[in-house]
Amino acid sequence: MILMDSYQSAKETLKNAVNIVDLIGQYVQLKKAGQNHIGLCPFHSEKDPSFTVNDAKQMFHCFGCKKGGDIFGFWMEYHKVSFPQALEDLAEKYHVPMPKGTFDPAEKKTKELKDILLQINETAAGYFHDILLNSNKGSPGRNYVAKRSIPKEIIMEFKLGYAPNAWDNLSGHFKAQDLAKAAEAGLIIPREKGRGYYDRFRGRVVFPIFNIKSQVIGFGARVLDHSLPKYLNSPETPIFQKGKTLYGLHKAVQKAREQQRLVIVEGYTDVLALRKHGFSEVVATLGTALTRDHIRLMKGYIKEALVVFDSDMAGRTATMKSLPLFLAEGLPAKVMILPDNDDPDTFVNKHGLAGFNALLDRAVPMFDFYLDLKVSKSGEMIENQIETLKEIIPILLSLDNAAQQSYYIRRVAAKIGVAEAGIIRELQKWNDPRNVGDKNKALRERLSSSHAIAGDDMPLLNLLIHHPGAIQDLIRCEVKTLLAHPFVIEIFDQMVDLYKEKRPFSAADILEKMETKPAGQYLREAMLAPSIYSETMVEQALKEFEDRVLKKNLNDSISKARQDGDLESLNRILKLKKVKGRPA
Numbered sequence: 001m002i003l004m005d006s007y008q009s010a011k012e013t014l015k016n017a018v019n020i021v022d023l024i025g026q027y028v029q030l031k032k033a034g035q036n037h038i039g040l041c042p043f044h045s046e047k048d049p050s051f052t053v054n055d056a057k058q059m060f061h062c063f064g065c066k067k068g069g070d071i072f073g074f075w076m077e078y079h080k081v082s083f084p085q086a087l088e089d090l091a092e093k094y095h096v097p098m099p100k101g102t103f104d105p106a107e108k109k110t111k112e113l114k115d116i117l118l119q120i121n122e123t124a125a126g127y128f129h130d131i132l133l134n135s136n137k138g139s140p141g142r143n144y145v146a147k148r149s150i151p152k153e154i155i156m157e158f159k160l161g162y163a164p165n166a167w168d169n170l171s172g173h174f175k176a177q178d179l180a181k182a183a184e185a186g187l188i189i190p191r192e193k194g195r196g197y198y199d200r201f202r203g204r205v206v207f208p209i210f211n212i213k214s215q216v217i218g219f220g221a222r223v224l225d226h227s228l229p230k231y232l233n234s235p236e237t238p239i240f241q242k243g244k245t246l247y248g249l250h251k252a253v254q255k256a257r258e259q260q261r262l263v264i265v266e267g268y269t270d271v272l273a274l275r276k277h278g279f280s281e282v283v284a285t286l287g288t289a290l291t292r293d294h295i296r297l298m299k300g301y302i303k304e305a306l307v308v309f310d311s312d313m314a315g316r317t318a319t320m321k322s323l324p325l326f327l328a329e330g331l332p333a334k335v336m337i338l339p340d341n342d343d344p345d346t347f348v349n350k351h352g353l354a355g356f357n358a359l360l361d362r363a364v365p366m367f368d369f370y371l372d373l374k375v376s377k378s379g380e381m382i383e384n385q386i387e388t389l390k391e392i393i394p395i396l397l398s399l400d401n402a403a404q405q406s407y408y409i410r411r412v413a414a415k416i417g418v419a420e421a422g423i424i425r426e427l428q429k430w431n432d433p434r435n436v437g438d439k440n441k442a443l444r445e446r447l448s449s450s451h452a453i454a455g456d457d458m459p460l461l462n463l464l465i466h467h468p469g470a471i472q473d474l475i476r477c478e479v480k481t482l483l484a485h486p487f488v489i490e491i492f493d494q495m496v497d498l499y500k501e502k503r504p505f506s507a508a509d510i511l512e513k514m515e516t517k518p519a520g521q522y523l524r525e526a527m528l529a530p531s532i533y534s535e536t537m538v539e540q541a542l543k544e545f546e547d548r549v550l551k552k553n554l555n556d557s558i559s560k561a562r563q564d565g566d567l568e569s570l571n572r573i574l575k576l577k578k579v580k581g582r583p584a
């Protein structure tokens with residue numbers, strides 16, 4: 001009980017200390033729109049903002065995917081963590097003291113495993129780092145970083161290390177009781193024959209991979225010679241997913257937010273070389289193609305992504321595959337093209353920051369890059385041109401901006417050598433699933449009404465949310481008989497319970513109780529809708545609801561009496577109705 005109390009008090013303290021607009025604003029680009037802040041939802045793909053954050057109510061709600069909640073709900077969804085973990089993370093972030101031991105057994109186990117894996121990685125990173133800096137065994141690694149001219153500050157900042165070329169360095173470093181966990185972290189591998197483990201990374205320069213909290217979640221390791229594979233990464237573990245991780249993001253975030261852009265490169269050493277030259281808003285993928293998760297991760301910080309890929313065919317193909325992802329996520333992307341045989345590392349070391357910035361200025365929109373590549377490949381053959389067009393049309397359709405779309409139609413027409421009208425006809429043939437019309441108007445409509453709830457439900461819910469004091473009169477007149485939608489009934493019942501245990505109560509109190517329930521979605525939408533009744537209208541509204549209840553009761557009684565053939569009752573009711581003088 002003492003634990004529960006301090007747990008509750010940490011939660012309350014956080015709710016008071018953290019402003020939801022500030023918190024979410026660190027991860028999602030928000031702009032003010034009336035009472036709310038809106039932005040592109042980090043939880044589903046969209047190009048027009050339906051993700052809404054309300055300062056006064058300290059809640060968020062997405063009208064697209066219906067996700068929503070308070071600061072804890074956001075943290076849980078965004079970082080994919082449990083409630084106790086969210087509480088702990090936010091307490092740490094905002095320096096609020098936290099009681100110990102708030103996890104349930106299953107969560108506790110997962111968290112413990114993750115903590116152990118982080119700890120193991122931290123130990124390994126320290127071990128490799130120490131060898132690179134101080135050990136005789138580290139000299140091949142030191143030669144490598146010297147040859148790549150990676151300075152000491154960068155080695156320290158990114159905690160680079162060296163794994164000596166032997167089977168049992170790291171596995172010999174861990175205590176016996178930690179070996180199984182080190183294997184789970186992917187650092188060592190059980191021997192197929194006999195007992196024991198051997199090191200995964202041997203004779204390689206080691207790049208620890210950090211999460212946004214600067215914890216080591218995995219490793220990338222590069223050979224020093226030309227043997228293969230050139231790069232070896234940690235396997236996927238409960239704390240490490242390549243498709244959701246960007247190398248260097250923890251160091252790039254601040255500058256990326258300032259500059260509103262992020263440069264994406266292919267290699268760890270590219271990130272380090274650019275940082276060495278003072279360019280900070282840069283990250284690398286981990287030897288995988290860009291994923292939607294990567295783009296979602298970035299788009300909270302920036303307005304534009306700049307993709308630098310090697311000029312080889314593999315690099316170009318990878319770039320082209322990411323175009324539909326950028327378009328779907330609504331994040332503008334450009335492509336930086338390097339001279340042949342250069343990568344960002346060699347380029348910036350040769351030409352310096354000024355040279356790199358000049359290249360950055362010449363970056364081309366990814367669509368243009370895509371188009372050039374497609375068209376140059378298709379050549380003059382008419383069949384090939386048709387194939388090319390088939391590939392390009394869905395992308396043209398996905399362009400949101402009409403001016404942009406007609407610009408590219410013109411470009412495509414000129415490039416392929418067909419008439420613009422022909423392309424437009426093709427476009428019209430395709431089904432266009434997008435919303436047409438004024439996007440802001442659509443959002444306003446979504447904000448001010450909830451189509452799923454009809455009849456008396458919405459006005460009543462609106463009345464109760466904005467004037468919770470009305471509940472007493474509404475209970476007395478048995479207003480519940482007017483309600484039809486099961487969610488609204490659930491919300492109403494919750495309000496009644498709350499009214500009985502605590503008065504006065506607010507809409508936020510109810511939301512807290514229903515946050516995770518489907519009805520919570522409806523409550524949030526109702527809370528974001530403007531008030532229908534001003535203070536002076538409440539009394540009149542109550543009277544009207546009461547009348548409607550009476551009418552409904554009368555009508556119900558009449559139909560029941562009719563159904564039962566109970567003429568006596570029917571007569572009595574009809575007389576009563578006459579006395580009341582109100583037509584049914």
Ligand SMILES: [Zn+2]
Nearest residue numbers: 041044062065
């Ligand atoms: Zn959403």
